[in-house]
Amino acid sequence: MPGRIAVSEQVAATWQTATLTEVRRETPYASTFRLAVPRWAGHLPGQHLMLRLTAEDGYVAQRHYSIASAPDDSGHIELTLDRVPDGEVSGWFHTVARPGDTIDVRGPLSGFFAWPGDRPALLLGAGSGIVPLMSMVRHHRARGLSVPLRMLVSARSPEELIYSGELGAETTAVFTRSAPAGVPVGRMSATHVAPLLAERPPGGWEAYVCGSNGFAEHASRLLVAAGQPVDRIRIERFG
Amino acid sequence: MNVTRGFTGRRRVSRPGLPPGQYDAGDDWPVLSAEVTPDLAPADWSFRVDGLVERPHTWSWDEAHALPGSAYEGDIHCVTGWSKFGVRFGGVSLDAFLSVVGPHVSATHVLARSHTGYTANLPLADLTGGRAWIAWSYDGGPLAQEHGGPARLIVPHLYFWKSVKWVAGLTLLDHDEPGFWEGNGYHERGNPWQEQRYRGD
Numbered sequence: 001m002p003g004r005i006a007v008s009e010q011v012a013a014t015w016q017t018a019t020l021t022e023v024r025r026e027t028p029y030a031s032t033f034r035l036a037v038p039r040w041a042g043h044l045p046g047q048h049l050m051l052r053l054t055a056e057d058g059y060v061a062q063r064h065y066s067i068a069s070a071p072d073d074s075g076h077i078e079l080t081l082d083r084v085p086d087g088e089v090s091g092w093f094h095t096v097a098r099p100g101d102t103i104d105v106r107g108p109l110s111g112f113f114a115w116p117g118d119r120p121a122l123l124l125g126a127g128s129g130i131v132p133l134m135s136m137v138r139h140h141r142a143r144g145l146s147v148p149l150r151m152l153v154s155a156r157s158p159e160e161l162i163y164s165g166e167l168g169a170e171t172t173a174v175f176t177r178s179a180p181a182g183v184p185v186g187r188m189s190a191t192h193v194a195p196l197l198a199e200r201p202p203g204g205w206e207a208y209v210c211g212s213n214g215f216a217e218h219a220s221r222l223l224v225a226a227g228q229p230v231d232r233i234r235i236e237r238f239g
Numbered sequence: 240m241n242v243t244r245g246f247t248g249r250r251r252v253s254r255p256g257l258p259p260g261q262y263d264a265g266d267d268w269p270v271l272s273a274e275v276t277p278d279l280a281p282a283d284w285s286f287r288v289d290g291l292v293e294r295p296h297t298w299s300w301d302e303a304h305a306l307p308g309s310a311y312e313g314d315i316h317c318v319t320g321w322s323k324f325g326v327r328f329g330g331v332s333l334d335a336f337l338s339v340v341g342p343h344v345s346a347t348h349v350l351a352r353s354h355t356g357y358t359a360n361l362p363l364a365d366l367t368g369g370r371a372w373i374a375w376s377y378d379g380g381p382l383a384q385e386h387g388g389p390a391r392l393i394v395p396h397l398y399f400w401k402s403v404k405w406v407a408g409l410t411l412l413d414h415d416e417p418g419f420w421e422g423n424g425y426h427e428r429g430n431p432w433q434e435q436r437y438r439g440d
């Protein structure tokens with residue numbers, strides 16, 4: 001199990017009010033929600049937060065969401081939510097939420113799946129699992145970091161690839177249902193992972209895997225089979 | 240607390256036995272671990288109790304199975320928000336292991352560790368008196384690898400990150416020492432009824 005990154009001591013024991021300022025459609029099933037959180041303590045790319053919605057009668061629902069935006073000092077953070085069929089919390093975000101609404105958040109949480117930008121990073125994600133990885137990519141760009149960074153993402157189709165307009169040369173996309181002409185359709189496999197491991201930078205990769213549990217199991221096994229050390233694989237499972 | 244405009248919530252019947260801030264996962268059993276699931280065969284599994292004890296001891300799979308069997312039937316609660324009702328784990332009560340090693344009177348805490356290097360800290364009192372198990376079966380069948388098989392710790396009255404998967408051993412200490420998630424900002428004890436999720440709760 002990899003070593004941990006120290007978390008700031010001002011851990012998020014307290015709830016604070018976040019105000020929704022903008023909603024951006026990413027794909028037919030995912031949107032980005034920009035929140036103003038004036039007392040946000042800052043975060044490391046890869047961290048998540050806990051979010052709470054409260055009904056008038058006091059009923060509460062809380063869920064974890066990864067932070068999509070890179071750390072900056074704007075007092076804003078962004079989340080990207082998949083629309084889960086019949087989802088209690090994601091359903092509210094996708095059908096009711098509008099700018100001006102307030103919700104409660106606490107965070108950032110967990111220093112484990114975090115990447116401060118110090119080591120070569122190999123990112124593997126599927127579906128909304130790209131969210132915390134994108135925070136790392138955005139951080140890498142915003143800071144002009146030269147440490148190697150590569151991302152391999154899986155989506156059902158090009159239309160469902162979140163942040164597709166923003167992905168660059170660091171990213172390889174794999175499509176499982178339909179793909180652009182000339183691109184094969186299929187699951188992420190050894191043929192996708194092997195070339196990335198062959199690029200092995202000095203000191204080796206720190207691997208970050210994020211997505212559903214099924215994807216996390218599959219992708220982490222591909223990495224191990226391709227020679228990535230088990231203790232240099234960090235996994236975030238969305239459940 | 241802010242009332243969220245237009246949020247009514249879906250699960251209106253709050254189930255008795257559901258701690259605050261949790262939802263009923265129903266038949267789902269989400270997997271949440273930060274590590275690669277190890278391929279650990281029962282023959283390669285062992286369980287050691289050491290530290291502040293009279294007779295440190297290591298059990299093999301067969302030796303552990305020779306201890307008197309014991310089962311937990313009840314609910315479990317994960318810090319990520321889901322709870323699971325009426326689960327059934329079979330194994331051996333931790334009391335049976337502890338009575339073999341004889342804890343020192345000075346022992347107050349335990350650091351539990353897994354075969355993968357994961358750790359979690361617990362007060363010793365949370366592991367005694369029929370409240371903790373080493374479990375290798377789930378619902379009558381072998382415990383699945385991704386859920387900690389071949390054997391894991393079960394401490395159902397605390398959040399489930401304390402129930403170390405692929406458990407390898409316990410070290411008894413006279414002080415508290417943060418484990419993996421506790422060092423990553425989670426609560427030292429993790430009582431779901433008091434919503435002890437993160438440090439400072």
Ligand SMILES: Cc1cc2nc3c(=O)[nH]c(=O)nc-3n(C[C@H](O)[C@H](O)[C@H](O)COP(=O)(O)OP(=O)(O)OC[C@H]3O[C@@H](n4cnc5c(N)ncnc54)[C@H](O)[C@@H]3O)c2cc1C
Binds near residue numbers: 048083131132237239
């Ligand atoms: C650390 C972490 C980070 C996360 N980050 C993100 C993120 O960045 N973006 C994102 O979209 N999601 C993320 N998730 C998932 C998120 O927390 C919620 O589980 C998701 O939004 C569904 O919640 P809901 O209230 O809309 O649906 P619910 O009302 O909880 O459930 C909808 C339906 O799906 C079932 N269900 C419930 N939970 C799950 C599950 N986990 N998997 C499969 N089926 C389920 C229910 O039984 C129900 O039928 C993250 C989860 C974790 C643990």
